[in-house]
Amino acid sequence: MVTPPLEPGVGYGIVLGLGFAFALGMILTTFILKRYNSELVTSEMFNTAGRTVKSGLVGSAVVSSWTWAATLLQSTGVCYRYGVSGPFWYASGATVQILLFATLAIELKRRAPQGHTFLEVIKARYGTVPHIVFMVFGLATNILVSLMLIVGGSATVSALTGMNTVAAIYLLPLGVVLYTIVGGLKATILTDWVHTFILIIIIIVFALTAYASGEALGSPSAVYDLLVKAAAAHPVEGNAEGSYLTMRSKEGAIFFVINIVGNFGTVFLDNGYYNKAIAASPVHALPGYILGGLSWFAIPWLTATTMGLSALALEDTPRFPTYPERMSEADVSAGLVLPYAAVALLGRGGAVATLLIVFMAVTSATSSELIAVSSIFTYDFYRTYLNPRASGRRLIYMSHVIVVGYAIFISSFSVGLYYAGISMGYLYLMMGVIISAAVIPATLTLVWAGQNKWAASLSPVFGLAFALIAWLVTAKKECGNLGVECTGSNNPMLAGNVVALLSPLVLIPVFTLIFGMDRYDWQSMLAIRKGDDHDLATSAGVDLEGTVGGREETAEEFRSEQSKLARASRISKWTTVVLTLAFLVLWPFPMYGSGYIFSKPFFTGWVTVGIIWIFCSLGAVGLFPVFEGRHTLARTFRFIVADVTGRKHPKTIHAEVAAARDGAAAGSEKVGSGGETPPVKKQEAKEGVVAE
Helix, strand or coil: CCCCCCCHHHHHHHHHHHHHHHHHHHHHHHHHHHHHHCCCCCHHHHHHHHHCECHHHHHHHHHHHHCCHHHHHHHHHHHHHHCCHHHHHHHHHHHHHHHHHHHHHHHHHHHCCCCCCHHHHHHHHHCHHHHHHHHHHHHHHHHHHHHHHHHHHHHHHHHHHCCCHHHHHHHCCHHHHHHHHHHHHHHHHHHHHHHHHHHHHHHHHHHHHHHHHCCCCCCHHHHHHHHHHHHHHCCCCCEHHHCCCECCEHHHHHHHHHHHHHHHHHHHCCHHHHHHHHHECHHHHHHHHHHHHHHHHHHHHHHHHHHHHHHHHHCCCCCCCCCCCCCCHHHHHCCCHHHHHHHHHHCHHHHHHHHHHHHHHHHHHHHHHHHHHHHHHHHHHHHHHHCCCCEHHHHHHHHHHHHHHHHHHHHHHHHHHHHHCCCHHHHHHHHHHHHHHHHHHHHHHHHCCCCCHHHHHHHHHHHHHHHHHHHHHHHHHHHCCCCHHHHCCHHHHHHHHHHHHHHHHHHHHHHHHHHCCCCCCCCHHHHCCCCECHHHHHHHCCCHHHCCCCCCCCHHHHHHHHHHHHHHHHHHHHHHHHHHHHHHHHCHHHHHHHCCECCHHHHHHHHHHHHHHHHHHHHHHHHHHHHHCHHHHHHHHHHHHHHHCCCCCHHHHHHHHHHHHHHHHHHHHCECCCECCCCCCHHHHHHHHHHC
């Protein structure tokens, strides 16, 4: 039994103290935005952030949402198992989904400009049956992701501090629930930026300690020598010459396929990523997702390369917590390689740093899941089937209820998994089996007019059945039993994941032949409507048109947005295809095929590229959002000073903000040589643009 390096009080202090600190920070931020920037928390603002978020914040939100506990803990575990190939397979196999999703994000904003969830699009196109099918798959995705966050995060907190695991499970989401209720999606995105900034700084500290300044290692050369020694003592089965310093890894390649398949489901079916697309200003959706995807790659790649290799290098020294034993497979699967390596590198400080980054990863991604689930229940269940005429006040009330209820549900579920012995690693490998059959039908809903409602609704169901059969039959043939250890091994998971993702490629053509090809005209998606927030605006004593995200766009503005989105759609398709080929084929497979074992200079270069990349990520999603919002920040600061000193009342400030906004809007309505936009009905304009 490893003695925790920190006391339980430290765990409670960080989980509760930081949680409440972020909650109070968001309460203050929401107050400032309302008082000085005309931001009223309506149902639309709560669930869409006013559809005005710029690319820098979109990028940091994507990075934060995609940086789960598994991103840090699971990637480090695969590095410990397979060597340098593991971090690359993890990072590349989970980056391409974000890059490819950029195209889907653009299509969502083109096809359904007033949408709140991707399920509303399913309902508008196909009707009730497919809507319910995809709602089940979407919620299953959110539940699996949330379980991985809470199970992995609580295991790490408990291992580092001795804090009661069940207490950690219930307390980790507490602060998240508070600031999510107060500020909605806008609060989530702003805290995402804070979390991402702190997270990247700590990763940089880890990397520089291991490869430049730390007394335990201190250079790539020292790490390299110890890895050669480790491979001689316990060579990796399936790796070229048993080395940890090669991309040729049989088990690593199997994990690569499982990783790609599973992560398609957790991006393309997670309403949280559609929330970010909906929140983005039209011109910022594409650059935001590309920026986020490229920035995110360095996080698991460098974190795992640093901490996984440090664990291998230091585990036969007294600095390592399990010395003189190697880590058990149960500890690796539970995600404990990273915290143990941090303690070996930095002692007590490493334990605190690990606790901070796991807290940041868990809470920021959990906030995204809370908003994702609340928007599904609010708009796809409550407003669609129970109360179609719900007021804005009623919608935001339902959003609050679901946020609290879902947090309690997921914590209780996590306790059950904890006592059942189901780890984060098991859930990570299994998620693709459960959800990936819905990926291709969901994607085709937005990009192909020919998919009929039965192909859309039946292919995920049959695909799930086939995937479960492939998974369990393979496990039974491999081990002769269906226990956790056997079903969680690589080959059964590989079979189930691949069948889940690819079976719709057969099923959809079959159902298309049986039921005929659709001829969808994309018009019904335009009928998706915003929530009616006039009651909230009236009770607050403000004009809804004067609030952020409350003003109805003109026909000319709609045409301009559609033109920009059509151009972005063309750019995104080429960009994402090129980047996907680079990450999945051009970079890794020449090294895999050659069986090249890294030389010391090559390993030094490999590490150096990772460190440079993480600094670029810091600039892109840490500093760039501040630069991009510098004018708003400066104006808000001036308004605060004017208000505090009594020189200007907030009502005067609101009038100035509204005048500036109206002036910008009036300018955008001018066409030709100063002529006004002709009085075209907005719906007719939309239909014309979509038809084009």
